[in-house]
Amino acid sequence: MIFLAFIAFFLIFMWPLVLAIVIIIIAWLLWPECKIPCTACSRKFRTNAGLKKHFEKCTIYQNRVREIHRIQEERRREEEERQREQCKREEEERQREEKFCKKHKEWKKNWRNEKNWEFTEEEFWKIQNDIDERKDNATKDLEEEKVKATEKLYEKLWKTTSESVEDRINDKIDDIDEKFDEKIEEIEEEFEEEEEILWDQVWDYDWYEPSEKEKQSKQKYEEAKQNYKKKTGRQWHDDDWEKNWYETFEDLLGEKINLDECYNILGLSKDVEFS
Known part of the structure; x- marks a missing residue:
């Protein structure tokens, strides 16, 4: 009897608390799971609104946004630079073409009279091709x-x-x-x-343009000559390899070498050639 009375009392006077607990349990069961992930960190959220609010404070996400923005700005600057260079090249090409057209007209009009003309290799071949074309026509x-x-x-x-x-x-x-x-x-x-x-x-023009590899080789050669001068105190002789050999042997052996005597020991003539 006492137990039944307690239950009746609880239900009559404590029903708001029971109702609140039941509502909380039902809400917890029906509440969506955290399935929406953050693309930067490992956290998940129940709603897009919560995810959006998280983005404002997520350090990893903000760093990623700044990096993407930096890359986009860099690409934009590179594209602007590329377009400026292209416009510059096109303008230079247009000016060269205008200059050549003017020179070509002067040539066709006065090639018999004027004796001193200056042409680039490209201009020369353009005029030569024009002569061939006019002759064929x-x-x-x-x-x-x-x-x-x-x-x-x-x-x-x-x-x-x-x-x-x-x-x-x-x-x-x-x-x-x-x-x-x-x-x-x-x-x-x-x-x-x-x-x-x-x-x-x-006829006496030199239009040869060395390649980048040749330019680098020449630069290294000049640097080697300067290093040789610093270490030995002597100039490197571009046109006298025999003198370079004499001096190199002296550096290696610490004394002067009589090459004529070496030839005699080896039984070779002085004008022998090595290949």
Whole structure:
């Protein structure tokens, strides 16, 4: 009886507490699990709002954001630099082309009169190619006319079986070819004269541009000569290798070497060559 009375008392007077506990248990059972992970650290969250709030304080995430921003800025600067360099190259190319066009016009107008011209290798070959192209265009019509003028004669030549007829046809073909060749040669002579004057302008030019590897080798060679001078107190002789050998032997042995005596000991002549 006493136990039942206690339970009745508890239910009548303590029901708000029981209800609160039941609600908490039900809410805990229905509350979503922490399944939304932070992409920077290992923490997980129940809602996107909680994750977003966490991002504001997550040191790892903020560092990652700053690094991404730094990389993007660096790429943006590199792209801007690349575009500036490209624009610069295009502008330089445009200026070179304008300069060449002006020089080319002057050349075509005054190549017979002026004697001193200065061309880069690129400009020279552009003018040479232009001469070849103009020469081909000037003689193209005559070449086509020559082919047409001899076309029917060649047809007759292929059909005939008579040697006398063949000889007459060949004579006619030779006469036609000779007439057209004379006209073509007259036209080509003018272009050949222009060509000759063009080559006269550049015959002593040195357009060779050493490669990066050659430049580096030359730089190392000069540095080696300076080091040699510091260590020995003597100049390295570029054009006198025999003198370099004499001095090197003296450095190694600490005394002067009589190479003539060495040749005699070895039984060799003084003008012997080693390969």
